[in-house]
Amino acid sequence: MPGLHLIADLLGCAPASPMRDEAALAALCRREAAAAGLTVVGELFHPFTHDDGTRAGVTGVLLLAESHVAIHTWPERGLVTLDVYVCNVNDDRSAGAERLLAALREAFVPAHVALHRVRRDTGAGVAASADR
């Protein structure tokens, strides 16, 4: 079956959400990935700072046995971008991916969300994805 890559751009996120704290963001991602039945095999979160030393956004990833999660935050813009990708090579993890995306989205309380669902080709006969 094809892989599923969920791409969400969250606009107008709540200032109080964990956009500046990489440890809190990593903990949120780990917790929700586990709750969605996904298996974390690695993580890397990088904080950015403004020129005056104050905290800016965070870029982070979880490596999953099922593929990956990526998150980027821009607190000064109220912007968060999310990726949840499950390859579905061995098992269909699409429901877990949707659950994880919903949980992360909810944590940032966005005013608007632009969501793309991309079916990814694993060579298992998903020609329909090739023309997107």
Next chain:
Amino acid sequence: MPGLHLIADLLGCAPASPMRDEAALAALCRREAAAAGLTVVGELFHPFTHDDGTRAGVTGVLLLAESHVAIHTWPERGLVTLDVYVCNVNDDRSAGAERLLAALREAFVPAHVALHRVRRDTGAGVAASADR
């Protein structure tokens, strides 16, 4: 301007390509990211092994100042999936993203490529992306 997320699924990749060696894969990604004018701020590559201890695929990411690169390989399937995402919040890095994707794609000598170009919403007035 909107961000650009390039999603490529490479099918029928050459067996000799660096699909099983996480150090070679990381070096390839770092080198081509630099050649494309992108700035690496972190990297994480995870090798998978089969039950008999032989090497399977690799999952890896580069964290970029401009967003991220993600790669997953399945050598037993001749399959590689690539993501190159540049947020374009400060500068338009789309040309660098295209260059990086082309270089990585070339390294695996795929027989077929399914490519998606997703415009990502940064709140800078890209309503056209919201309905994709």
